[in-house]
Amino acid sequence: MNIKKYGVFFGIISLIFMSFSFLYSQSEEASGIFEQNKQSVVSFVVMGEDKEEIARGTGFIIGKDLMLTNYHLVSQAKNAEGRDYRGKKVKIVGIISHNKEYNLAVLQVKSKAPALTPGTFAGIKFSDELAVIGGNEAGEIQLYEGKVINLVEFEKDLKEADLNISSTQSLSGAPVFDKNGQLVGIMMYPETRSKVVIPADLINKVEKSGAVTKFKNWENEEYFETYEGSYLAAKLYIALGSSRKAANYLKKVLKIKPEELDVLVMLAETYSKQRNYSSAETTYKKIVDLKPSLDKAYMGLGIVYIKMRKWSDAVTALEKAVQLNLDHKSAYLLIGQAYKEQKSYTKAAENFTKYLELNSNNPQDAHLQLGQCYLELEQHDKAIPALEEALKLDPQSININYRLAQCYQKVGQYEKAEGIYSNLAQISPDDAKVYFNNIIRIYDEAKMPDKAVNAAKKLIDLDPNNHESHYNMGAMLVKQNKYTEAIESFKKAIELKSDFVYAYANMGYSYSQMKKYSDAVDAFKKLVEVAPDDSNGWFNLGVNYMQQKKWSSAVEPLRKTIELRPNYGLPYYNLGIVYLNLKDNYSARELYKKLKTFDPDMASKLQKYLR
Numbered sequence: 001m002n003i004k005k006y007g008v009f010f011g012i013i014s015l016i017f018m019s020f021s022f023l024y025s026q027s028e029e030a031s032g033i034f035e036q037n038k039q040s041v042v043s044f045v046v047m048g049e050d051k052e053e054i055a056r057g058t059g060f061i062i063g064k065d066l067m068l069t070n071y072h073l074v075s076q077a078k079n080a081e082g083r084d085y086r087g088k089k090v091k092i093v094g095i096i097s098h099n100k101e102y103n104l105a106v107l108q109v110k111s112k113a114p115a116l117t118p119g120t121f122a123g124i125k126f127s128d129e130l131a132v133i134g135g136n137e138a139g140e141i142q143l144y145e146g147k148v149i150n151l152v153e154f155e156k157d158l159k160e161a162d163l164n165i166s167s168t169q170s171l172s173g174a175p176v177f178d179k180n181g182q183l184v185g186i187m188m189y190p191e192t193r194s195k196v197v198i199p200a201d202l203i204n205k206v207e208k209s210g211a212v213t214k215f216k217n218w219e220n221e222e223y224f225e226t227y228e229g230s231y232l233a234a235k236l237y238i239a240l241g242s243s244r245k246a247a248n249y250l251k252k253v254l255k256i257k258p259e260e261l262d263v264l265v266m267l268a269e270t271y272s273k274q275r276n277y278s279s280a281e282t283t284y285k286k287i288v289d290l291k292p293s294l295d296k297a298y299m300g301l302g303i304v305y306i307k308m309r310k311w312s313d314a315v316t317a318l319e320k321a322v323q324l325n326l327d328h329k330s331a332y333l334l335i336g337q338a339y340k341e342q343k344s345y346t347k348a349a350e351n352f353t354k355y356l357e358l359n360s361n362n363p364q365d366a367h368l369q370l371g372q373c374y375l376e377l378e379q380h381d382k383a384i385p386a387l388e389e390a391l392k393l394d395p396q397s398i399n400i401n402y403r404l405a406q407c408y409q410k411v412g413q414y415e416k417a418e419g420i421y422s423n424l425a426q427i428s429p430d431d432a433k434v435y436f437n438n439i440i441r442i443y444d445e446a447k448m449p450d451k452a453v454n455a456a457k458k459l460i461d462l463d464p465n466n467h468e469s470h471y472n473m474g475a476m477l478v479k480q481n482k483y484t485e486a487i488e489s490f491k492k493a494i495e496l497k498s499d500f501v502y503a504y505a506n507m508g509y510s511y512s513q514m515k516k517y518s519d520a521v522d523a524f525k526k527l528v529e530v531a532p533d534d535s536n537g538w539f540n541l542g543v544n545y546m547q548q549k550k551w552s553s554a555v556e557p558l559r560k561t562i563e564l565r566p567n568y569g570l571p572y573y574n575l576g577i578v579y580l581n582l583k584d585n586y587s588a589r590e591l592y593k594k595l596k597t598f599d600p601d602m603a604s605k606l607q608k609y610l611r
Contacts, residue, residue, distance in 0.1 A: 027145060030131045033181045034143040040113045041175060042090045043135025044082035046073055058134035058174035058187070061113045062106070063208055069173035070188050071098045071105040072223035077215045082109065085141035094214040097207035100228035103188060104202060108212040116175055119182035121159060121199030126151050130163060130197070132187060134174025144171065154239035161185065161197040162240065171195070190224060190233045194245070224249075227256045231263070238266065243273045259290055265297065272304055280304045295324035302334060311338040329360040336366070340373060349373040364393040368400055375403060380410040396427055409442050414451070417442055425458075432462055433469075440472055449479035467496035471503050474510075483510040499530040505537065512544055520544040528557075535564035539571055546574065551581045569599030576606045585611055 037060075046055040054076060059069035067082075074080060074095060082090035091110040098105040124130075125148070132144040146165035154160045163176075169189045176185035176197050185197035223229040234249035250267040254260060264287045271280035284301035287294060302318035305311075315338045318331040336351035352370040356363060367390035374383035387404040394400060401420050408417035418439050425432035436455045443452035453476050459469040474489030490507035493500050508523030524541035531537060542557035555578055561571040572595040579588040589610060596603040 027129075029179055030129075030143055030145045033131045033177050034133055036181060037116060037133055037175065037177065037183075038085040038141055038143075040116050041133045041135075041141050042067055042082040042084060042092075042109065042111070042113075043139045043141055043170070044069075044073075044080050044090075044092060045139065046077045047079040047081075048076060049078055051079070056135065056137070056139070056168075056170040057172045058170065059107065059109075060133075060173075060175040061109070061111055061115050062118070062203060063115050065108055065111060066096070066115070066208055067092070067107045067109045067111070068186070068203060068206070069105055069107065070186070071100060071103045072190075072229060073173060074105055074107065074215070074218075075223040076220045077218065078220075079215050080107075083135075083139050083141075084111070084113065087140070094212045095218055096210050096212050099202075099206045100223070100226065101232065102198065102202045102205055103223065103229065103232055104186070104206045106206050106208055116183050118200040118203045119178075119184050120201055121161075121184050122201075124148060124151065124159070124161060124178065124184060129179055130161075130184070131177045131179075132163070132165065132167070132171060132174050133177070134167075134171040134187065137168055137170055139170075150240060152239040152241075154235045158199060158202075160199075160236055160239060162195065163197060165195075167195065176200070188236075190236060191245070194237075194242075196236055196240070225252065227253055230256075234263075234266065238270060241273075243270045246270045247274065261287060261291060261294065264290075265300065268297075268300055268304075272300070272307065275307070277304050277308045281308070293324060295321050295328065298324065299328055299331060302331065306334055306338060309341070311341045314338040329355065329358045330362075332358070333360065333362065333366055333369075336369060336373075340369060343376070345373040345376045349377070364390050367393070368403075371400075371403060371407075375407065378410075380407045383407045384411070398424060398428055401427070405438070412446075414442055414446055414448070418451075418455070433459060433466075436462070437472070440476065444476070444479070447479075449476040452476045453480075465496060467493040467500055467503070470496065471500065471506075474503070474506060478506060478510055481513070483514050486510050501527055501531045501534060501537070504530070505540070508540055508544070512540070512547070515547075517544045517547040521548070528560075533564060535561050535568070538564065539574075542571070542578075543574060546578060549581075551578050554578045555582075567598050569595055569602035572599070573602050573606050577609065580609055580611075 040061040042059045044057060044059060045053055046057065048054040055073045057069055057073040059067040062068045080092040082092045084090050093108040096106045096108050128148045130146060130148060133141065136142050144165045144167055146163035148161045149164045150162040151159055169192060171187045172189040174187040175183050176187060178184045183200050185200050187195060188198055189195050224233055230249045230252035234246050234253060237246035237249065247267060247270045250263055250270060253263045254267065264283055268280045268283035268287065271283060281301065281304050284297050284304060287297040288301065298317045298321035302314045302321060305314035305317055315335055318335045321328045322331045332351045332355035336348045336355065339348035339351060349370055352366050352373065355366050367386050371383045371386035371390060374386060384404065384407045387400055387407060391397065391400045391404060401424050405417045405420040408420065421435040421439050425435045436459045439455035440452045443449060456469065456473040456476055460473060463469060470489045470493040474486040474493065477486035477489060487507055487510050490503040493503040504523050504527035508520045508527065511520035511523060521541060521544045524537055524544060527537035528534060528541060538557045538560040542554045542561065545554035545557065558571050558575040558578060562575065572591050576588045576591045579591065592603055592606050592610060595606060
């Protein structure tokens with residue numbers, strides 16, 4: 001009962017597949033390729049010991065009574081039945097030869113179809129359109145078109161490809177043609193959903209003559225469980241970047257040959273790609289134990305330690321790799337990185353320098369990291385040429401430009417630093433405010449406020465409604481003693497932000513410097529109104545009353561200052577002077593007594609005026 005139900009279900013699937021194929025649109029070139037080559041393609045079913053179906057696949061005629069297919073399809077065969085494009089039976093006698101290294105087999109068949117002549121895979125490129133002729137699930141010979149979506153080298157001078165076609169394992173062993181109708185590849189399905197195209201050039205790796213072995217006499221084996229099958233699948237998956245599948249097959253290889261060094265290295269590299277660094281470390285250590293002189297094992301182990309952030313172990317392994325083989329130039333870059341992470345900047349710089357002296361690849365990163373080391377060592381004169389070299393290779397790099405500007409600032413080359421920050425404002429307009437503020441800070445710290453004004457103006461141009469930009473302009477003008485202009489900037493800042501304490505403070509200071517004490521008082525009054533706990537605001541308010549000899553008015557602001565800062569000597573001194581001018585000697589003496597307890601120097605100054 002179950003068999004009948006399964007059969008009906010399978011029949012429905014076949015009908016759906018046939019219907020889909022009927023609707024499939026074929027290009028004129030592909031249709032021509034199909035018509036020209038379909039008679040040479042055979043769809044077949046493989047049976048096992050109990051005559052059960054164990055595989056479906058495709059083959060194609062390569063000589064008189066000779067058919068090529070994937071070996072894994074027939075490696076466990078006890079019988080096989082083929083059909084041509086018309087649905088007529090093609091007798092498959094047995095296996096003549098096979099190449100386990102590349103999963104190919106030559107079968108003897110009874111067929112008068114013309115042989116397909118293999119071409120070369122060398123000219124295939126990414127996105128090329130290819131045509132596949134092979135059997136579908138129902139055994140019908142059909143055409144499949146697709147583009148190359150992956151093209152990688154799985155062995156020296158041998159490439160594999162992946163196509164964007166929807167198909168099933170029954171296409172395994174099918175011929176693949178380029179747009180000119182040349183036979184360029186062979187389909188292979190290592191697993192149900194994994195397909196690759198291997199080069200048709202490999203057909204020449206299989207013997208095409210010899211005695212036939214009938215399937216019933218063939219010594220069965222499951223190909224992808226053998227050393228050769230597992231090794232081939234691993235190489236194919238490594239090249240395609242499928243590290244999980246690759247690792248599974250490499251483990252199968254190592255069960256058969258546990259001390260195969262090349263395979264162990266491949267497994268360690270695969271673990272590393274999976275970010276399974278612990279397993280990669282264990283595997284590399286095993287390799288080193290088996291062959292202590294194998295430089296690439298130390299190199300791989302060092303890279304893994306870098307990934308694991310085991311910096312000291314990385315240095316040891318990488319230095320051993322270089323000791324065994326001086327060609328490991330890239331090791332110096334990694335050793336430098338490891339020392340840098342350990343903050344051993346001198347040793348890091350030495351290794352980055354060695355790396356660059358060897359004219360190695362990736363000089364930009366080495367120059368940049370060398371510059372960073374010199375920055376940490378505060379050797380800015382050495383950092384500058386390193387960063388300049390890095391910048392030549394990537395002039396638009398924000399990181400390199402920024403660090404170089406920092407160096408120029410440190411050595412006093414302010415105009416060069418300004419030039420870089422101005423350039424960064426163009427490279428990254430969204431961050432222009434940051435860079436112009438950096439210019440202001442540079443000149444401010446260098447006590448060159450006149451140079452900062454241009455940057456302050458550019459900030460205002462970028463955003464006229466930014467209160468901080470107007471304030472910065474005012475601050476730079478104050479440092480040039482341009483108080484009238486500064487006051488206008490502070491007023492504009494206050495227009496935009498009515499509770500801007502710093503603007504009131506500096507405006508009050510500017511008025512005071514101009515001896516416009518009444519205006520200064522107004523500014524400081526506004527300051528303490530918006531910031532009643534600002535002791536400096538109260539103090540300056542009191543001092544400016546004193547400048548006007550308004551002694552009574554000065555009392556309350558200075559008392560408020562003392563309330564807010566009870567251990568600050570200056571307001572005690574000034575309040576004492578105010579009391580003396582108000583003829584209140586008693587209050588002045590009381591202040592003196594308090595002041596003497598925490599600020600004797602200021603108390604001594606006040607004492608000189610006491611009566």
